[in-house]
Each structure stands twice: as structure tokens, then as C-alpha cells.
Amino acid sequence: MLTFLMKDLLLFWRDRKEVLTVILLPLVLVVVLSISMAGLFDENQSDNYDLALSLVMEDHQSKAIEEFKASVHQSDRIPDNGKQEVIAGVEEHPPVESLMDFLTSPELENWLTVETMSKGEAKERIENGESNAMLLIPEGYTAQLLKNIYLDQGTAPSLQFSAKETAVEVDMIHDVIDGFLEQLNLQYVVSMSGGEVSMNQVEHPEGGTEVVDNDHSFSLTMDQYFALSIGALFVLFMASTVASRTGIEKREHTFNRIALTNTPGLHFLFGKTCATFVLSLLQILLIFIGSHLILGVFSERSFTFWMGMIFMASVYALAIAGLSSIMTSVSLRLKNPDAADGIFMTILMVFGTIGGNFIPIYVLPNWLQQIGEWTPNGLTLAILIEWLQFEDVSTLWLPAIRLLGLTLIAIGVSTMLYPRRGEIS
Amino acid sequence: MIETIKLRKDFKEKTVVEDVDLYLDKGESVGLLGPNGAGKSTTISMISSLLKPTSGDVKLNGESVVKHPSELRKVLGVVPQEIALYQELTAYENLKFFGRIYRVPKDKLETRIQTTLKLVGLKDRQKDRIKTFSGGMKRRINIASALLHHPKVLILDEPTVGIDPQSRNYILEMIRQLNEQSGTTILYTSHYMEEVEQLCDRVYIMDHGKVIASGSQSELLSILSNEDTMRVQLNQMSHSLVKAIQEIDVIRQVEETGDGIKIIAKKSTNLISNLVKLADQQNIKILNFQMENPSLEDVFLHLTGRTLRD
Known part of the structure; x- marks a missing residue:
């Protein structure tokens, strides 16, 4: 098998165009994207935002709370000893007032200006571009919300959020409001059960990244994100690069020559698997180290951090080797090597997309994100981002075991698919 | 030494090789002659264990090798019609790779490679990549790759297609030497009549997947007596x-x-x-x-x- 491995590595090394593509291209992409996107996603950019939200208030909160108190007293759903507690909770955090307080809080005032006005005026402002978005709190919102949560009556009301066009800024305001309301609803539900939730846990957007309140965490920068995602993406393509050589070996009849020797056929397959592992590992490490040397993306990180990166890179390279193994077997079964390459490339593009290598995974629907985390690249990207932020060794084991499991399954499948004599197309 | 019995190969509905009986005695040089599409390459693929016959048998020293071809592969060298070499590797690297997978003992491999390179006249070009070679040189390395494990039987499938007369003569002379001096049994397929006439003791003529005549050259010529x-x-x-x-x-x-x-x-x-x-x-x-x-x-x-x- 070592003979096959050496042959595959030598053939790869001789193809200078391929070497440049797999090593230099990702590095160039990391550098170019990091520089070009730096202005767009600067970590401190939220300080530079000046967003305007027009608030239209049609709700009558005080009246609604008074009516709610009366309803609570008459309700059989809430036990008598809990009624006072529910009323106190609502009085302490009335929904609309809490939202207003939040929107005008010091954390948001640096980048969000909220002005209350009539519906007509708000629409005009949006139309003229003076305001980024409008938030309408409809009449009966408080009453409907409280009745729905505490008395299980009616349906949950909605706030009306509108903007002239979709933009990152609009999404940011929407996300902030959504996040707060979820928190508020949670607090009401928990308080009904006698628990308590702090109102200060809402996360604020900061550029395209996420800042989590943790004393021992590191923030994820754009250049780090590009180094990880592009690294994971190009390594993914290595599976196809190595497997596609099988097509060449078939076309040039060297595979037939190998088949005529007494060497077990699986040596050919595992030679490809091992070659993919070695090349993938080298590739991803060169991308990480190269990005670090050029852009300083992982500066001031500990020895443990680098060991974790090497560990995950190795596990990922194994998973890619497994994938390449399947592709090699399939390639031997398909008549047309070009068709095989086309199929592999399509699969890898899908993996790349749902794994978050082309676009940040959070812009995808939840169900797609969950599928994406089952792709080797998606899982690796997610865990590398987490490792980069928290350096928590315990977070590595489960994904590593999942990747190793995928590798074993892939090798098993490829062994079963590997054609016997006379089955090669 | 090698014998085929009613060898047949069907691809879907089409019969490509039909009931081919042939044999090779030790040390013989046998020609398999026929036009393109006659079924020569398919017959060779079945004899060399690359392709499973639809029916019939291939025997080595009286033992069937269709199901267990490992004994056959040990004694067989196959020179395919195509240049089955890694174009990006040098002549030496190709021979080393094929020598290893033919399980030539490590201590003998280097000597075998050099001897074989000398035999095909390319010792001085061993460090050059195959892709830089002329058609004739590629053909010679193609043959060399099948000789490293010292096969007792050498099957050559149109080894002189598309090359200049000088390289062709070199290859024919080399095959004759292998047969006469090393006692290698040769099965040589070609659609060049003069090559078969020059090299082979006996000839099988194939057409449309069948052997239509066989015998020594004089026996075949007597058909026209x-x-x-x-x-x-x-x-x-x-x-x-x-x-x-x-x-x-x-x-x-x-x-x-x-x-x-x-x-x-x-x-x-x-x-x-x-x-x-x-x-x-x-x-x-x-x-x-x-x-x-x-x-x-x-x-x-x-x-x-x-x-x-x-």
C-alpha cells in the first residue's frame, strides 16, 4: 500500500498546476477576502452605525394591564397564591414599556435612534430614506399578548416590522427586536412557573460576528473566519482531486496493468485514501499557517490552541480521505470519468454550501444548518469556530468522534463498492 | 502451458469472442492474427485474467485459472495495446512502481530495472518523464514494465502500433531475443502480417470473434496449395x-x-x-x-x- 501512496503523492507533486491550485489559491483567497471585507465586517463597526427606527404606538398598555389584572383575578387557570406574583411580574416588566426601554438603552443608543411618530409620518420617513425601518405596535398588543401567555386565550399577537428594502442594517434591527421579544416571552412563561430570567442576556449584533459574554472567550474576526472556511472548503475538494486521478488511471490503462498483478485491489483504494489524508492534512495546515504568517490571523494564541487546530485538522483530513475513498470506488464503476468528476463536484458544491463554506451558515434556514452540521466540512467549520472562541477541549471530542464515525462508514462503503474483476466499467 | 477451452465473451447481446480454443506450449512463439475488431484483445484480456469469460476455461499447466488467477499472474507478463504508463513519472519511477507491485524482491529490483532498461535500449533516458518520450520509446518502456518479474509467458497486444520502422524493428528483435535466448513463451497479436510471419512458429487467425484457421505457417500456406x-x-x-x-x-x-x-x-x-x-x-x-x-x-x-x- 505504501507503494501506491508514494506513487499518488509523487504524481500529485509532479502536477505543479494542481499544487498551486490547492495551496496557493486558498491562501490568495483568504488574503483578498480578508482585505476586501475588512471594511464591511470590522468588529467595531457597530459603533459606526447610525440606524433609525420609526416607532408607531397604537397600543394602550396601561389600560390593557388594568384589564389583565381583572382577568387574572377572575381566572381559574392561575392558582390564587400565584395571581399576585403574575400581576407583579407584568407590572415590573410591562411588555411594550420593556421593549421601549430596551430600544433606547445605552447599549443600543450608540447605533440605534428610536423616534415615536404617527403611522403616516413613519411611512413617509421610510420612503424618503430618513428611517431604516418602522415598528408598529398594534392596538390591543399588550392585552392580547398577556392573555395569550397567562390565560391561554386567543393567539399570540405580532408586531409589524417593515422596511423599504432588505439590507444588513434592517436585519440587524429586526434581529435585535426579535431577540428581545423572545427573551421577554421566556421570562413571562418562566415566571408563571415560579422561576426567574434576567432581562440583560440579549446579545447585540456586532458586524457579522457574535460577541458572547464570556470572560475566557476570543472574538472571531473576519480573516479568521475566511481562513477556517476557505481552508475547510479547499480540503473538501481534495477528495475529488485525488479520486479523479482514478479516472485518468482508467483512461490511460495503468489501472488495468495494476489489476494484472497479484496485488490486492484494495491496496489501490487504500493508497488513494492515505494519499488524500496526507495531502488534505498538509493542505489545511499550510492554509492555516500561511494565513497566520501573512495576516497574523491566529496571533497570540497558545500552544494548546495550535494543538487543538492540528487535532481537528487531522480528524477532518481523515473524513475527507473517507469521502475520497467512496469517490474512487464510484469512479471505477462509472464508465465515463468526466461524468464521475461532474457528479463529485456537484456533491462537493452542495456540501460546501450547506456546510457554510461559501456563505455564513447563519443565513441559511435552520433545517439546512442542521443538515450542514452533518457534512464533514460543516461540522469541522463549526467546531473550529467554537475552538477558536473558547479553546474548550471538551468541545472537540464529540465532533471528532462523529467525524471518525463518518470516516469508518465511508471506508466501509467504499470497500463494498470497490469493483471485483470484470465489474470495472 | 496455457490453453483456452471454448472461450466465449458476450457483451450484452453481442458475442465478441466465440468458442476460442488455443494453446501455447512452453517456449513457443504464437501469433494471433486478425483485423481490428476480430476479438483478439478481448481474447487476450480473458487469458490474462483481466476479463471474466462468459463461458469456457483458461488452463495453466492443466489447472483452471479462471476463478483463481493468482498462479497465472505470477508467470504472465502482459503488454497492452495502449501505453499503460504514468506519463508524469520517469521511466525509472514507472519501472520501480510496477516492479514493486509485481513483488520483485527489494534486493533484486534495482538490478532488474537496470537490466530491463538496457534490454529496451533506454538506460540513458531513465530519468526522463514518459511524456517527453517518442512513441517508439514509450512502447519500449511499455514492454519493459511487463518484463520486470521475469514472466514465463509474455502476451503482447499489438505492441508496434503507430511507431516508426526503426523502433518497430528494435521491438521485434527484442521479442525474438526474449523467445530464443530466455525461452519466454510469446503470444503476439497483430494485424501486421509480416510481423507474425517474422516472429511466430504457429499462428491463429481470428475473424468476427472466431478462430478461422490455425497451424504453423507452412500448414496455413498449404491451404492455398x-x-x-x-x-x-x-x-x-x-x-x-x-x-x-x-x-x-x-x-x-x-x-x-x-x-x-x-x-x-x-x-x-x-x-x-x-x-x-x-x-x-x-x-x-x-x-x-x-x-x-x-x-x-x-x-x-x-x-x-x-x-x-x-
């Missing part, structure tokens, strides 16, 4: 004359050549006088008659009604 082959040089070509000659009852084949016609006909005392008479009737002058010894090409023409390169 009741026939004459003659070349007739004319002052001008005439299709009507050809047509008229074909109607003579003893005529088997008439083929137009550059300056006249080639005729295969049953031995007959008045053939020449008939030809002269027909030419006179059409005002065509016969410039020259030449009686020829029949060749394997003539045998093939006789058996199939077409030439090998049709």
Missing part, C-alpha cells in the same frame, strides 16, 4: 476487365493494385491464355506476369474475402 497467386501488370486499369476476369470459373479473388491486378485462382493450365484473350478484347496490354508465393495475407484473404487492414 491448390491455388496460384499472380500479379499482372497492365498498361492501364479497367474495371470492366476486372469484372470480366472475376467471371472466369477458376478465379477466387481479384484485387486491384497500383499498376495492375493481383489474382488468386485455382491451378489451371489455360488461365494465362484466358487472361490474355480478355485483355485483347478490351485493348489492354499485359506488360508483365509474375507468379507469387502465397503469404499469410493471401491465406487471410482467401479465408475471409477481405484484407487484414480492411
Whole structure:
């Protein structure tokens, strides 16, 4: 098998165009994207935002709370000893007032200006571009919300959020409001059960990244994100690069020559698997180290951090080797090597997309994100981002075991698919 | 040494090889002759264990090797029709790779590589990549890759296709040496009649997937013992004359050549006088008659009604 491995590595090394593509291209992409996107996603950019939200208030909160108190007293759903507690909770955090307080809080005032006005005026402002978005709190919102949560009556009301066009800024305001309301609803539900939730846990957007309140965490920068995602993406393509050589070996009849020797056929397959592992590992490490040397993306990180990166890179390279193994077997079964390459490339593009290598995974629907985390690249990207932020060794084991499991399954499948004599197309 | 029994291969509905019986004795040089598409390469693929026969058997020293080909592979060297080499590797690297997978002992591999390179005359080019070689040089390394494990039987599938006459002669001489000096049994396929005539003790002629004749060269030529082959040089070509000659009852084949016609006909005392008479009737002058010894090409023409390169 070592003979096959050496042959595959030598053939790869001789193809200078391929070497440049797999090593230099990702590095160039990391550098170019990091520089070009730096202005767009600067970590401190939220300080530079000046967003305007027009608030239209049609709700009558005080009246609604008074009516709610009366309803609570008459309700059989809430036990008598809990009624006072529910009323106190609502009085302490009335929904609309809490939202207003939040929107005008010091954390948001640096980048969000909220002005209350009539519906007509708000629409005009949006139309003229003076305001980024409008938030309408409809009449009966408080009453409907409280009745729905505490008395299980009616349906949950909605706030009306509108903007002239979709933009990152609009999404940011929407996300902030959504996040707060979820928190508020949670607090009401928990308080009904006698628990308590702090109102200060809402996360604020900061550029395209996420800042989590943790004393021992590191923030994820754009250049780090590009180094990880592009690294994971190009390594993914290595599976196809190595497997596609099988097509060449078939076309040039060297595979037939190998088949005529007494060497077990699986040596050919595992030679490809091992070659993919070695090349993938080298590739991803060169991308990480190269990005670090050029852009300083992982500066001031500990020895443990680098060991974790090497560990995950190795596990990922194994998973890619497994994938390449399947592709090699399939390639031997398909008549047309070009068709095989086309199929592999399509699969890898899908993996790349749902794994978050082309676009940040959070812009995808939840169900797609969950599928994406089952792709080797998606899982690796997610865990590398987490490792980069928290350096928590315990977070590595489960994904590593999942990747190793995928590798074993892939090798098993490829062994079963590997054609016997006379089955090669 | 190697024997095939009723070897047959069907691809979907089409029978490519049908009931082929052939044998190779130790030290023999046997030719497998036939036009393109005759089924030679498929037969070789089955003998060499690359392809499973639909039915029939391949035996090595009396033992079937269809299901367990490992014994056969140990003694067999196969030179495919295609250049089955890694173009990006050097001649030396290719030989080293194939030597290793043929399990040539490590301590002998280097010597074997150098000896083989010397045999094919490319020792001084061993560090050059295959892609920089000429067609003839590639063919020689293609053969060398099949010789590293010292096979007792060497199967060569059209090893001289598309190369210059000099390289062709070199390869033919090399094969003759292997057969005569090393005692290697040779199965040589070609659609070049003269190569088979030059190299082989016995010949199998295949057409449309079947062996249509076999034997030593003299045995095959004796098929034409009741026939004459003659070349007739004319002052001008005439299709009507050809047509008229074909109607003579003893005529088997008439083929137009550059300056006249080639005729295969049953031995007959008045053939020449008939030809002269027909030419006179059409005002065509016969410039020259030449009686020829029949060749394997003539045998093939006789058996199939077409030439090998049709």
C-alpha cells in the first residue's frame, strides 16, 4: 500500500498546476477576502452605525394591564397564591414599556435612534430614506399578548416590522427586536412557573460576528473566519482531486496493468485514501499557517490552541480521505470519468454550501444548518469556530468522534463498492 | 502451458469472442492474427485474467485459472495495446512502481530495472518523464514494465502500433531475443502480417470473434496449395476487365493494385491464355506476369474475402 501512496503523492507533486491550485489559491483567497471585507465586517463597526427606527404606538398598555389584572383575578387557570406574583411580574416588566426601554438603552443608543411618530409620518420617513425601518405596535398588543401567555386565550399577537428594502442594517434591527421579544416571552412563561430570567442576556449584533459574554472567550474576526472556511472548503475538494486521478488511471490503462498483478485491489483504494489524508492534512495546515504568517490571523494564541487546530485538522483530513475513498470506488464503476468528476463536484458544491463554506451558515434556514452540521466540512467549520472562541477541549471530542464515525462508514462503503474483476466499467 | 477451452465473451447481446480454443506450449512463439475488431484483445484480456469469460476455461499447466488467477499472474507478463504508463513519472519511477507491485524482491529490483532498461535500449533516458518520450520509446518502456518479474509467458497486444520502422524493428528483435535466448513463451497479436510471419512458429487467425484457421505457417500456406497467386501488370486499369476476369470459373479473388491486378485462382493450365484473350478484347496490354508465393495475407484473404487492414 505504501507503494501506491508514494506513487499518488509523487504524481500529485509532479502536477505543479494542481499544487498551486490547492495551496496557493486558498491562501490568495483568504488574503483578498480578508482585505476586501475588512471594511464591511470590522468588529467595531457597530459603533459606526447610525440606524433609525420609526416607532408607531397604537397600543394602550396601561389600560390593557388594568384589564389583565381583572382577568387574572377572575381566572381559574392561575392558582390564587400565584395571581399576585403574575400581576407583579407584568407590572415590573410591562411588555411594550420593556421593549421601549430596551430600544433606547445605552447599549443600543450608540447605533440605534428610536423616534415615536404617527403611522403616516413613519411611512413617509421610510420612503424618503430618513428611517431604516418602522415598528408598529398594534392596538390591543399588550392585552392580547398577556392573555395569550397567562390565560391561554386567543393567539399570540405580532408586531409589524417593515422596511423599504432588505439590507444588513434592517436585519440587524429586526434581529435585535426579535431577540428581545423572545427573551421577554421566556421570562413571562418562566415566571408563571415560579422561576426567574434576567432581562440583560440579549446579545447585540456586532458586524457579522457574535460577541458572547464570556470572560475566557476570543472574538472571531473576519480573516479568521475566511481562513477556517476557505481552508475547510479547499480540503473538501481534495477528495475529488485525488479520486479523479482514478479516472485518468482508467483512461490511460495503468489501472488495468495494476489489476494484472497479484496485488490486492484494495491496496489501490487504500493508497488513494492515505494519499488524500496526507495531502488534505498538509493542505489545511499550510492554509492555516500561511494565513497566520501573512495576516497574523491566529496571533497570540497558545500552544494548546495550535494543538487543538492540528487535532481537528487531522480528524477532518481523515473524513475527507473517507469521502475520497467512496469517490474512487464510484469512479471505477462509472464508465465515463468526466461524468464521475461532474457528479463529485456537484456533491462537493452542495456540501460546501450547506456546510457554510461559501456563505455564513447563519443565513441559511435552520433545517439546512442542521443538515450542514452533518457534512464533514460543516461540522469541522463549526467546531473550529467554537475552538477558536473558547479553546474548550471538551468541545472537540464529540465532533471528532462523529467525524471518525463518518470516516469508518465511508471506508466501509467504499470497500463494498470497490469493483471485483470484470465489474470495472 | 496455457490453453483456452471454448472461450466465449458476450457483451450484452453481442458475442465478441466465440468458442476460442488455443494453446501455447512452453517456449513457443504464437501469433494471433486478425483485423481490428476480430476479438483478439478481448481474447487476450480473458487469458490474462483481466476479463471474466462468459463461458469456457483458461488452463495453466492443466489447472483452471479462471476463478483463481493468482498462479497465472505470477508467470504472465502482459503488454497492452495502449501505453499503460504514468506519463508524469520517469521511466525509472514507472519501472520501480510496477516492479514493486509485481513483488520483485527489494534486493533484486534495482538490478532488474537496470537490466530491463538496457534490454529496451533506454538506460540513458531513465530519468526522463514518459511524456517527453517518442512513441517508439514509450512502447519500449511499455514492454519493459511487463518484463520486470521475469514472466514465463509474455502476451503482447499489438505492441508496434503507430511507431516508426526503426523502433518497430528494435521491438521485434527484442521479442525474438526474449523467445530464443530466455525461452519466454510469446503470444503476439497483430494485424501486421509480416510481423507474425517474422516472429511466430504457429499462428491463429481470428475473424468476427472466431478462430478461422490455425497451424504453423507452412500448414496455413498449404491451404492455398491448390491455388496460384499472380500479379499482372497492365498498361492501364479497367474495371470492366476486372469484372470480366472475376467471371472466369477458376478465379477466387481479384484485387486491384497500383499498376495492375493481383489474382488468386485455382491451378489451371489455360488461365494465362484466358487472361490474355480478355485483355485483347478490351485493348489492354499485359506488360508483365509474375507468379507469387502465397503469404499469410493471401491465406487471410482467401479465408475471409477481405484484407487484414480492411
